[in-house]
Amino acid sequence: MPQPLDAAAVRRWCRDALDAVGRAREDIDAINVYPVRDGDTGTNLYLTVESAAQAVAAAGTATPTLGQAVRAMAHGALIGARGNSGTILAQLLRGMAEVIADGDEPATADTLRRALRRAAASAYEAVARPVEGTMLTVATAAADAAERAGGTTADVAAAACAGARAALARTPSQLAVLAEAGVVDAGGSGLLAVLDALDAALSGRPPDASIRDRLGRPPAAHGAPERASAPEPAGAPACAPAAGTGRHEYPTHREFPRAVPQYEVIYLLDARDEALPALRARLDALGDSLVVVGGDGLWHVHVHTAEPGGAVEAGIEAGRPHRVRITGLPAGAAPPAPRAARAVVSVLPGDGLAGLCAQAGATTVTADADEPPGGGELAAAILGTRAGEVVLLPNDDALWHAAAAAAEQARAAGVRVAVVPTRSPVQGLAALAVHAAERRFDEDVVAMTAAAGATRFGEVAVAERQSWTTAGICQAGDVLGLIDGDVAVIGGDLAAVAREVLERMLSAGGELVTLVLGAATGRALADLLEARVRRGHYGVDTVVYEGRQEAPLLIGVE
Template sequence: MPYPLDAAAVRSWCGLALEALGRERERIDAINVYPVADGDTGTNLYLTLESAARAVEAAFDGHTSAGTAPCLADAIGAMAHGALIGARGNSGTIVAQLLRGMTEVLAAGDGSADALRQALRRAAASTYEAVAHPVEGTVLTVATAAAEAAERAAGEAGAEAAEVARAAHEGARIALQATPGQLAVLGRAGVVDAGGCGLVALLGALADALSGEVSATPVAVRADAPLPEAAGCEVAARVATDGRGDPEGPAFEVIYLLEAEDAAVARLRTRLDGLGDSLVVVGGDGLWNVHVHVDDAGAAVEAGIEAGRPYRVRITHFGGVTRAKEPAMTARAVVAVVPGAGLAGLCAEAGATPVAVRPGEPPASGELVQAIRQAHAREVMLLPNDADLRHTAAAAAEQARTEGVRVALIPTRSAVQGIAALAVHEPGRSFDEDVVAMTAAAGATRYAELAIAERQSWTMAGVCQAGDVLGLIDGDVVVIGSDLTRIATAVLDRMLSAGGEMVTLVLGADAPDGLAERLERHVRARHLAVDTVVYDGGQHAAPLLIGVE
């Protein structure tokens, strides 16, 4: 019996899509040869839909608490927003835009067959708008074919939304099989487009949710037959041997969420298009998801800072010049959690894999595990850079160890300790010696930060009021005041009274102009033979981070 396209159907769609992508994840990863053969399309799509499903559940929970029921607009809007903020990789970003396109139509609350037709048409069109240089034989082509099939089905008298969804799924499945003949890299590898394969699974889940019947047709990942178990190694070998991994392509994948105005995003597109390729910018209404492949990761992040407020920055190195299906494993890598876009760029330039977080949104252990996987290394140094993340980081390290990666959790409690540890990292020495050196460097770095009190509260330094500047050393409030520069100099004097040779200042996004210069002058005048280094961290939680070595 067909079901109406309503909030309950969207919830069911999310659950079925997550199950389908969970089943297909490894097979989709195995055929991922375009635009970069990095073997993570299936995983990226799964994580994107996982974020979408969580958002839908949160919407239902919110309405339950209020004693109301969500409507179609609430559910599909939550699904699209969740996908946007959790989008991973090129394919996940495009799927987030597809869902946003559908929302633009379905937000009116009409779940009819004709509305679904229009939604799928708008979804397909919006992906071409989001991709800087659309290529046929990809998920874009599959989405267009799905929309055309939906168009034909909706024209039938008495058509139900379930019939339109099933037609879209079948149209996408047929188009997917044609992709090897449309894109040379797929034809040479003998596989279909990985992103398109994920979209077929997603549309199949929609058809199942509306029809109440599970499709018995499997997703074929090769043009002639389903890919056998473990055949990904065969595809990887061919891609690596024949140079189909685009060896001359950019070295980094950069993804971040961005709060910015439309005009600024238009300028950002132009700048990023000149820096690299695989540019996809999706979103709207002030919130965007930016994806690009570049050689200069720092420049891509800086472009985002100029356009607005980037956060949740993810920078992934493609693991060597071959960029084959399974990037060449490096001996050792560093994964670092950082609180700002500037620090993310700094870590990337130093060769680390950064996980940039926004205040109040700490990374889950699964996100850290994914970052460890993307480092493509046999040995990984994990820097949590936050005392509150020690348990999360420990869980991620344990999970990665079960996957065969040797992980050392360096006990860094602040980003400045992470900078010190990264500075002495040396992949050429033994793993244990590197762990000892990085741990010692972090431990020898005292850390402090300035924060703004959000409300009245008791501290070790007395009572603070909302808006007061707090100076914290090693996590404890030691001084309270109203002037940020005075509090910073007081904290520096306290820290340097115990000795020190190097001061590290990491400026936050809200640090006042001239702060670094004033503090540098103060250190030179009051503490002879102490050097100062300044970084633009871009963090929002603290206007200033301080390290003393």
């Protein structure tokens, strides 16, 4: 029996979409060949829908209105969007919410038609260089079919789903890379699963359980991809019948790779609307797959670039970026293995260190001082690596509980996870420097833990308020020198405190000093400290990184 498009239908839609995309996740990942063969489209869409569903479940009151429900859905998708496909899906949901929330309750068939059209149009506007044969094409076909349909909201949803299914089957004829691999567009497949869930929520029928069998043939695992002479109409759950320039210094003392690969950079951005044109222009010049979605002061930015630091700095110029994620993309054109052997996820306080660790092969999560990552975000980063074994480096005592919770979530999904108890980013760098994926997992974790434990860590910070410390009472504005997490020095001069902290740390010996400069710290401080090490500590090497974190200076001694 057809159901009204009200708040209850939105809850059913989110629940059914999460279930459908979850069942199809691995198959969508397997046919992910565009824009990058990184095999994570299904996972990214699942995490995006999961965030939307959680937001709807927690919306406002026990009985939210339709407007509250769809706004929560759109906001949840925006906050939790992952990857290129998830970011576009978030904009599609936002476009629908803008129309539905302003209409009658329950929504009419005409409201749903206009919502689907707004969704498609806003998604095209959000993508810097739209390409046909993608989920944008599928979204437009769904809106076209909806506008031709008469009847109830259920009829309109069924028509949109059928139109999307037909468009998805045509994507190999529009995009050569799909035809060569013999698959349909992965993002369009995921969008079709979401539309099928809407159809089910409004028609009263159960969601299609056979979606996994109709997602297209995955690309050949080895050799040249086969060319499909006539691709099967794939990617479809069955629908009801249709009615109708930052420069960072990365010294070579450590064995970090020197290649310049591509990275996926994602962050949320607090910025005014007028700052967006300049941001889009700068990011478009830095890379591709640029998608900027959102509004009302909150934006979700996604770009593929060889300059992750520059991409984050563009966000800093436009407003306040947070929840920054930088992930290395595969360099070759070969399709990815279904699951990588082992990965490292590292939580870092600045984009400079994030770029360095991404070059070393780690997936990075940038910790915002005001909004540290929670267990869910860390679990998403772990699962997003598609690795069977993952080492998590929290690099902060305050993140230990979140890291443990994330590890438990990932283990429940079948991933083997070890949390190395790194208490500072410099300990994380030391652990990553000895990481060797060819070793047995336990041996690798032991080696990384030992390297972290052998690294003393210090920090130079500025007190925000008067408080008691282990070195006495400090006042707001005092310069604090911390060693292994405890305040050891209180002073008024940044350089003097940094020298004192370094001397105390080296008093117990050491072979390598790591200096990580904050966003507002000039190179002169590093030069001063390097000279002091050369004069007073024979045989001790020094490396300097521009971490661009909030703290003026991080120090490690190994």
